[in-house]
Amino acid sequence: xxxxxxxxxxxMGEEPIRVPITDxxxxxxxxxxxxxEVVREYLAEAHRxxxxxxxxxxxxxxxxxxxxxRAVLAQTPFVISFSDAPLxxxxxxxxxxxxxxxxxxxxxx
Numbered sequence: 001x002x003x004x005x006x007x008x009x010x011x012m013g014e015e016p017i018r019v020p021i022t023d024x025x026x027x028x029x030x031x032x033x034x035x036x037e038v039v040r041e042y043l044a045e046a047h048r049x050x051x052x053x054x055x056x057x058x059x060x061x062x063x064x065x066x067x068x069x070r071a072v073l074a075q076t077p078f079v080i081s082f083s084d085a086p087l088x089x090x091x092x093x094x095x096x097x098x099x100x101x102x103x104x105x106x107x108x109x
Contacts, residue, residue, distance in 0.1 A: 021045045026057040027065055035065055039072045043099070047078050052099045055085055060093040069095055 021042065030038050039056065046054055058065035073082045078100045085094035 021049055021051070023051055023053060024055045024057065027069070028057065028059055032064060032068070035068045036072055039069055040076070043072070043076055043079070043097075047099050047102065050102055052101055054097040054099065055089060055094050056097060057090055057094045060091075066092070066095065073097060 023046075025039075025042050025046075027035055027038070035058075042056075043054075056069055058069050070082065073079045073095070080098040080100050082095050082097045084092045085096045089096070
């Protein structure tokens with residue numbers, strides 16, 4: 001997955017930042033204005049790779065990132081469920097997500 005580096009915001013010299021896709025995604029380094037787009041891209045790529053159990057770390061703070069993440073999850077058709085992570089995995093500072101398994105390609109006739 002690649003996301004745009006926010007840079008100075010003038011659109012000049014911005015290069016994508018490559019982010020490895022694993023089952024855990026920490027949003028602490030993502031500017032709040034980019035969270036929605038980045039989470040959408042992460043979910044699409046995680047689903048494409050066949051991941052079904054994810055943990056998105058958004059932090060506790062005042063809940064802005066958490067609400068953005070949950071709004072995206074609620075609008076994503078291949079998200080089966082999401083909830084607060086267990087306490088040992090971040091509690092309400094992280095969200096665990098279950099994605100639908102990718103459907104297998106039908107056999108060719």
